[in-house]
Amino acid sequence: MFTDDVKLTNPLHVAFVRSQIASGEIVELETEDALEAEGVAAVHTGADVADLGSLSVNPVLPIKHLPPFSVLAQATVRGLGQPVAAVLGETALQAADAAELVYAEIEPTESSPILVAEKNWSNAQYEEAAAKADHVVSCTIQHPRLAPSPMEPRSIAAAYDAETDCVTVWHSTQTPHRTRSELAAILGIEAKRIRVIAPHVGGAFGMKASLYPEDVFVVWAALKHKRDVKWTATRSEEFLSATHGRGIKSEGELALSSDGTFLGLKAMVEGPVGAWLPNSGLITAWNAARVLPSGYAVPAQDITTQAVMNNLGPTGIYRGAGRPEANCLMERLIDKAAAVSGIDPVELRRKNLIPATALPHNTLTGNTLDSGDYAKALDVLCEAVDYPALLAEQTRCRAEGQLVGIGIGFYLEPSGNGWETARVTLNEDGSVVVASGSSSQGHGRETAFAQIAADALNIDIDQISVLLADTAKTPEGIGALASRSTAIGGSAVLKACEEITSRLEASEALPITADVRYENKGQAWGYGAYLAQVSICRSTGELSVERITCVDDTGTIVNPKLVEGQILGGLAQGLGEALMESIVYDEDGQLLTGSFMDYAMPRAADIPTIDIHKFETPSPMNALGAKGVGEAGTIGAPAAILNAAVDALRPLGVTDLTMPLTSQSLWRAIRSAEQGKS
């Protein structure tokens, strides 16, 4: 059952009236006609919700200016698609019809970007390093803005209970416990009046990690009107007003000596944020900087990141959330360094990767790279593809005039930090209930948690049932995001089972319940190396990815099938970014990619042959030894594909390309290169 399937009692349906102007002042807001329309129970505007509180924002970067969180726009509109009014109708159709009768006159205002947060990490030696370097390469990467587009759009349903004056909220979310605590804080009511259930969630990818103004409105309206209320976004609303990912611009400079030793890295990251910040609104800009310089040893560093507010759609974490951006910058710089120094790209990487013996390693940006053997990922990769043979084949194809490229992307994937809970009960009949504070959106978390418990308790997996995502039935927890759930949530399950085992041994009578709040020792850093082979058609610019080979060290693997699923899915999304996906606005700030007719999503047929290889170095940071893998594909694939595309066009003199690598942009690059030559 998905949220929209929840049967409510005679619910009111919400239709939002959204601003068609990105920045402006509301001069008139006429709601009378809508209010008189058939089946309309109420029409609300900013004034009705002016007193509500704000969503909390994870301050991973020092905040200079916090954009206001408005459930409905107050006097000012700051983002395209921001809700300015909401209509409550007896049917969804009546609400939608009446919403068209709301007249909103919004006077456009000029707006300039506002610096929301900023941070610099520097050991102040970069300029010196650059001065004595034999080569300095630079590049700028503008990542396309992406629409996460889970199959199920945002959806929320609130059931009001008159007897207790409480609400039960079904919410398509990654973080049901957070929905509850944030709702309580924003609405100014006690959390115990709210129960949150996340039923089946049809994908999320970070886009459903935080509450939206629309969600708050639905629950507020249920309490205000003492009725059930529901809202499910349309796909158009998702393109317009659900958080977008990427959109980051990163610029970097890498200094190296003639033998290929990296001397210094300077990087400037600029991450766009929208009119309001979701909980994780600063994570992307933070990750895009602090994951630098990836797994490489670089003595001098000067890294700056900024989150800058503009008036386009809101942005948030999207599978990868800054990790692809950081890794992509580094991997592009290295390929450029390989080209100018004449050193083989694999060799250059191997030479500069932090050796296994130097781990754990503390980075300038405040991370501890915990464990692994980074160079081994390259070794396994080269062996898997027979790298020398691949290069020979490329030389042969090039001699025939074909545009063929090989690209490598090494990546690091930090997974989440902190705590998660588990409550495991061993019943008298031998059955076990595992309740976790984490949740699932089709990851197969239930399977993984049941496996962990079955192994730890040495019982049959069929004896175990897993409870997730209901604040009334599971212990308070964080949720499914930041590739953290197996590593931390799974460790909590393991610890709870271990506790049960020792209490059993101490002859405690059944049933036994162990409540565990497990906190990891720090982030577990997954890593890997991807290789993409591409060919580009000279006359149309079509790029075909012939093959992608992946090597991932995801730490201890609980379930290989689930890990593989994560890699494949992430890879498809990474390929989407590399080749086709992009949210586009026109000069007036209007959204041009408002549907799948214009926003290109990869389809099954776009996915190339994929070869997956793995090895396991357990992480010392959590009880299971697991590392994150949910984002691996979105990080490794774009860097490898982008490098391969540039490599394919290198004989023509092309040194830079911008994602998405659409056929038109490649055709143009080929043409200008050929015209430039003749």
Place this chain on the structure above:
Amino acid sequence: MYETAYARPRTLEEAVELLQSDEDAKCLAGGMTYVPTLKQRLAMPSLLVDLSRLLSRDIAVADGFLTIGAGARHVDVQRSQIVRETLPALAELAGLIGDPMVRNRGTIGGSLSNNDPAADYPSAALALDAQITTTKQQYAAADFLSGMFETLLDDDEIVTHVRFKIPVCAAYSKFASKASGYAVAGAFVARFDDDVRVAITGAGPCVFRADQLEEALKGDFNVWALKGKTIEPEGLLSDMHADAEYRAALAVEMTKRAVHQITGA
């Protein structure tokens, strides 16, 4: 969508009467274009006249012509033994439209009546000098397909049949949009005993014939004959997916691919 009335007449006459009785009535065939339009609230008809069960789906060959009922779904054309034998390029074209769900409902009549600049069928209709029969009269495809999303149809006029001239050989090559699957540029090349016709869809505001390419191919029906030949970008479509220059280049390339499919060299 907005609330609307729905009727399912049993005969064409009844359908026409319904269309005449209400100026905001609109006919509906497979609904693969019109239903999404309704769902996005881009149209507000008072009455939907459903033709899907009354239009002919027959496919027949006679006297060098292939006649297809307007109600034939894309999948019908794609799978028809008759089409595969007499005009395989048309079956292939139908198989390139959208996805299986679209092909299972969308109709040839609907596609031609809609005349989307990026649709596939208009290229075949123009290249194969099709006759389009309606409840009122017959049109040559070149006249009927009059502009961007425009045809010569009156509001109360229904397409009933399409008749294609069978060529000696033909091929269709399409460069599909990564987003929509529609043609960014598509070329239908048809070779007749005494003529070569090349119709380009996707690139311009309406399907058109590429005269220069046709001339070159009449002289020598071979890919080499197209070397250095171009299509003028002026007047072609430019949007975020592809600008006019690129579409012009793609149109030529698709023509080459179609010719190559026919000659196999």
